[in-house]
Amino acid sequence: MKDALAVAGNSYASDNALHWKRNLIVCVFGSFTTLVSLTLLLPFLPVYVEELGVRQNAAIVWWSGLAFGATFLGTGLTAPLWGYLSDRYGRKPMLVRAAIGMAIVMPLIGCAHNVYELTLLRLLAGVIGGYASSSTLLVATQTPADKSGWALGILSTGALAGTLTGPLIGGLLPGLIGIRHTFFATGAMIAVAALLTIVLVKENFVPRPRSSNAAAxxxxxxxxxxxxxxxxxxxxxxxxxxxxxxxxxxxxxxxxxxxxxxxxxxxxxxxxxxxxxxxxxxxxxxxxxxxxxxxxxxxxxxxxxxxxxxxxxxxxxxxxxxxxxxxxxxxxxxxxxxxxxxxxxxxxxxxxxxxxxxxxxxxxxxxxxxxxxxxxxxxxxxxxxxxxxxxxxxxxxxxxxxxxxxxxxxxx
The missing domain is CATH 1.20.1250.20 (MFS general substrate transporter like domains)
Known part of the structure; x- marks a missing residue:
């Protein structure tokens, strides 16, 4: 049984043996930029919530937590769906979908008129985003089996670096260009990641037949x-x-x-x-x-x-x-x-x-x-x-x- 799984698991990796290193580099950059964009608002989110009309401190804290968590709720709810679609249509389309979606939604967050729009747009960013999750799937399946742990570790390093760097950038950038323009800048950065994904990520994908559980x-x-x-x-x-x-x-x-x-x-x-x-x-x-x-x-x-x-x-x-x-x-x-x-x-x-x-x-x-x-x-x-x-x-x-x-x- 283990040998059968190994053969099935290696087929996609074998088809993409020439691409996985370049794809890994692009995925690290894309994961870094998208997670920077999702976490950079931490230092100034309460200020932005107040700018959108919320005045009481308790309400500012509540709406800030709700808006921040909405993205991760959306990502968690839709990750299985995007994973299922990647099994049917390929890993790269899911990366492109996530990058383009985030590149569109991030500037819209900078155009929010009230906290309701802010929270809904953050939720939408999670629902249609998930670049880091899609990157994990591509790297986990495309990398040779004897190097998958190392490659996933490199990808995790990029994602963690984005999570760590985001609040630092968020503490500096609004003071230089303003809060709303910060979202526009991050949208442009994700657009670069989307372009690199479209041009540089290569994938040879053939849907695999679903195995029968009843037989084993x-x-x-x-x-x-x-x-x-x-x-x-x-x-x-x-x-x-x-x-x-x-x-x-x-x-x-x-x-x-x-x-x-x-x-x-x-x-x-x-x-x-x-x-x-x-x-x-x-x-x-x-x-x-x-x-x-x-x-x-x-x-x-x-x-x-x-x-x-x-x-x-x-x-x-x-x-x-x-x-x-x-x-x-x-x-x-x-x-x-x-x-x-x-x-x-x-x-x-x-x-x-x-x-x-x-x-x-x-x-x-x-x-x-x-x-x-x-x-x-x-x-x-x-x-x-x-x-x-x-x-x-x-x-x-x-x-x-x-x-x-x-x-x-x-x-x-």
Whole structure:
């Protein structure tokens, strides 16, 4: 069964053996630019909401959170659909669709007349966008199997760099050209990515016949076990990373950080996690190519779970920053390894749809993490959030180890 999957999984990669390196470069650039555009409004979003007519502080905060989260909600809801269509019509059309859609919607956000239009346009950006998700699908399926972990790590580095760079650009650009013109500029940047995608990305795509599950019940059971474990782990990764984000500023005040610098310190702490992931994503992806994706998943979950515990006992912001950097480094190996594991376990005819659901699982964790962390931190205490997240990560490591062994027994 494994050999059959390998042959089916390699056929598309073999057809595109001449293109995958150039396509990877374009996808890294496109993912970087689209994620810059989606995150750069973080520093000035409350100001823009106020410009659109909202006056009370509580309402400004509420609308800012709603408008920011709407994009990721839209992406999470539609990722399986775009994945399914990519299985039928090819990976490149989905990249082009996402890039052109974002290039059109971003300037429209700069033309919003009220917060309702702002929120709906942010939701639309998520619904028709998803360039980074489509890039993951193309790279995961087009790259040679023995290099897919490294390539996905490189792609993850580009996406994380965009997430980290976006707020920095958003803090500078509006002061130079104004808030609305900032959206126009980012739309132009995405248009460049769309043009590069259309011209440079090459794909030889032939729809693969759908396999019959009825003919191989043991293979189906094996596959469902692996895919289910990967979905749960994908959600856990984002849950763990985001559960602490809402309470970092308050937590630093709790450990008596200098109030005059607490916002800056919180920003450094948040950026430290992304920086750790940027540095380690590609090396851990390469490690997954050498020892297998599932081993890297187990090791990284265990390391991340252990690194959560000392974060509950820090007495200075820089200690938390160091630990968050190490946590980001540990988490960096998970998403590339998850995509690699799914690629090795799912027939090519269904890969787009399955990876789409994996993306939706990530966005579910991104939504549930801050909600759970904020609620638990308020009710029980902020240190409890670290212990809860640590327990979940360590349980995830044990569960993945069990699932790995169970899948091996089922597949034999």
């Amino acid at each position: 019940p043991a293979a189906t059971k094996h596959r469902r076990l692996i895919v289910g474990a990967m979905f749960a782990t994908a959600m856990l990764v984002l849950f763990a990373n985001m559960s602490i984000e809402p309470i970092i500023t308050v937590y630093l005040q709790d450990i008596h950080a200098d109030r005059s610098h607490v916002v800056l310190d919180a920003g450094i702490v948040m950026a430290a996690s992304a920086l750790g992931s940027i540095i380690m994503a590609a090396p851990l992806g390469r490690l997954a190519d050498r020892i297998g994706g599932w081993r890297v998943i187990v090791y990284c979950l265990a390391a991340a779970g252990l690194l959560m515990i000392p974060q509950a006992f820090v007495v200075a912001w820089w200690q938390l920053a160091i630990l968050r950097f190490l946590l980001g480094a540990a988490l960096a190996g998970l998403l590339p390894s998850i995509a690699k594991q799914i690629r090795q376990s799912v027939p090519e005819s269904a890969l787009g749809k399955v990876l789409g659901y994996s993306q939706s699982s990530q966005y579910a964790g991104q939504v549930l993490g801050p909600l759970a962390g904020g609620a638990m931190g308020g009710m029980i205490g902020m240190r409890s959030v670290f212990f809860l997240t640590s327990g979940m990560l360590l349980f995830g490591a044990v569960a993945n180890l069990w699932a790995c062994r169970k899948a091996a027994d089922t597949g034999n």
